Amino acid sequence: MDRQALHGTSAADRADQTSPGSLPPRRLSVAPMLDWTDRHYRFFARLISRHTWLYTEMVTTGALLYGDVERHLRFDEAEHPLALQLGGSEPHELARCARLAEAWGYDEVNLNVGCPSERVQKGAFGACLMAESGLVADCVKAMRDAAGIDVTVKHRIGIDEIDDYGFVRDFVATVAEAGCGTFIVHARNAILKGLSPKENREVPPLKYHYAHQLKADFPHLEIVINGGLQTAQQIDEQLRHVDGVMIGRAAYHDPYCMAEWDARYYGETRPPLTRAEVVEALLPYAERMLADGHKLRNLARHILGLFQGMPGARRWRRLLSDARLLEGADAGLLLRALAEIGVSRTLSEANGE
Numbered sequence: 001m002d003r004q005a006l007h008g009t010s011a012a013d014r015a016d017q018t019s020p021g022s023l024p025p026r027r028l029s030v031a032p033m034l035d036w037t038d039r040h041y042r043f044f045a046r047l048i049s050r051h052t053w054l055y056t057e058m059v060t061t062g063a064l065l066y067g068d069v070e071r072h073l074r075f076d077e078a079e080h081p082l083a084l085q086l087g088g089s090e091p092h093e094l095a096r097c098a099r100l101a102e103a104w105g106y107d108e109v110n111l112n113v114g115c116p117s118e119r120v121q122k123g124a125f126g127a128c129l130m131a132e133s134g135l136v137a138d139c140v141k142a143m144r145d146a147a148g149i150d151v152t153v154k155h156r157i158g159i160d161e162i163d164d165y166g167f168v169r170d171f172v173a174t175v176a177e178a179g180c181g182t183f184i185v186h187a188r189n190a191i192l193k194g195l196s197p198k199e200n201r202e203v204p205p206l207k208y209h210y211a212h213q214l215k216a217d218f219p220h221l222e223i224v225i226n227g228g229l230q231t232a233q234q235i236d237e238q239l240r241h242v243d244g245v246m247i248g249r250a251a252y253h254d255p256y257c258m259a260e261w262d263a264r265y266y267g268e269t270r271p272p273l274t275r276a277e278v279v280e281a282l283l284p285y286a287e288r289m290l291a292d293g294h295k296l297r298n299l300a301r302h303i304l305g306l307f308q309g310m311p312g313a314r315r316w317r318r319l320l321s322d323a324r325l326l327e328g329a330d331a332g333l334l335l336r337a338l339a340e341i342g343v344s345r346t347l348s349e350a351n352g353e
Contacts, residue, residue: 023081023107026182026224027239027265029053030258031248032085032110032154040294041302042079043285045251047278049258051266053081058112060125061088064097073104076285083108085154087115089125089135091142098143098151106149111139113155116190116200127190130159133171137178144179154184154226157210163189165210172214172221182222184246185211201227201248212241230257232264239265254308275306276343279334286331296333297326303334312341 030037030045032055042054059072064086075082084101086109088094094111101109113136115126129136136153143151153175157168172183188204195203206228215223224244229235235245251258256275262268273281286299300320307313319325319337326333 024051024053024266026053026222026244028235028258028261029083029184029224029244029246030055030251031226031246032056032058032083032112033248033252034058036252036302038298038302039075039079040289040299041252042082043076044278044282044299044302045255045258046078047273047281048255049261049272050268050270051081051262052258053083053108054079055083055085055110058085058087058115059097061086061090061093061097064100065093069100073100073106075104077105081107083110083150083152085110085112087112087125089129089132089139091135091138094139095142095146098147098149102147102149108150108152109143109147110152110154110184111136111143113153114186114190115197116156116192116195117197127156127159128192130155130167130171130190133174136171137175140175140180141178150182151180152182152184153180154186156186156188156190157207158189160189160192163207165213168210169214169217172218176218176221181220182224183214184224184226185214185242187211187225187227208238208241215242232257232260235265252302253305255303255305256308275310276338278306279303279338282334283331286334290330295326296329296331297323300326300333307341312343315341 028049029052034057037055037057042056045052045054063072073084084106086094086097086101088097098109112126113129117126140151140153155168155171157163168185175183187206187208187210188200191200191204208225211223211225214221222244223242224246225238225242226246226248229238229245229247230250235247238245259272262272282299282303286296289299290296304317304320307316316337319340320333
């Protein structure tokens with residue numbers, strides 16, 4: 001396991017990551033996103049926000065029990081607070097994976113009861129499990145019995161044509177009885193047949209009031225809302241009703257939106273790293289990853305949106321997605337890209353970056 005802290009530059013030192021012994025509340029989190037929230041993205045995101053919770057891509061129980069555990073679970077210590085999202089429906093298998101999550105140092109293990117893809121349904125897990133609240137409760141109990149870290153559930157508000165509030169209320173009540181204290185509510189139905197995963201994120205209408213009502217009906221539970229939220233104003237409004245907000249693609253396509261979260265939602269007084277300082281702080285990490293056999297393109301693809309909305313953003317994206325430049329490139333390409341868009345690695349944004 002990679003347990004190295006940030007090092008090597010003053011910018012990295014300024015990041016001063018949260019330690020696993022002092023976990024912040026889940027007021028803000030970045031959603032688990034397949035092919036996106038891998039360890040490289042998470043390290044990058046952590047440089048922008050010190051306190052936001054980060055979630056892994058969904059990892060199936062089979063991948064952990066019969067595959068390469070280190071490849072799936074390895075992470076950098078800087079990523080805390082960090083949750084592992086699991087996909088599965090066999091209580092004893094999930095229990096074994098929860099023990100692995102704890103042994104590897106994760107702060108939370110989250111059960112996926114929200115993914116609507118047909119591939120996931122064939123494995124009998126994801127959103128289809130909402131129809132089997134008793135089984136989900138058994139899974140949660142098995143994981144809680146096996147590990148000492150938080151066990152949480154991420155779910156939809158309904159499946160297919162079942163869209164009455166009573167359905168999700170009864171689901172949460174049953175699973176809460178098994179010991180789950182935190183529910184991450186994607187406030188849309190999951191349509192199990194006929195819609196792609198992308199369409200399932202866009203077509204079913206958002207019903208934020210269902211999540212609000214869950215918090216009112218279960219005030220002792222932690223309710224985190226997810227789905228369609230992007231701006232600080234939208235986040236502020238949701239936090240009037242629920243305990244936390246989980247942001248998805250907005251935190252990926254425009255990652256520097258997270259720079260204001262620490263001060264706004266966690267009372268952080270230290271200034272965030274500037275965009276240039278984020279790149280600077282990435283250099284030691286990129287060098288370690290390259291030495292470990294990773295390719296720079298695997299990291300570069302996650303930082304294409306760093307200058308979103310800024311002068312030079314298009315050129316930045318073009319330089320760091322150019323296959324010819326990335327082939328065999330070292331970490332110095334990141335600095336060269338900064339120079340190409342006219343940004344100094346030492347020039348603060350407050351001074352005109």
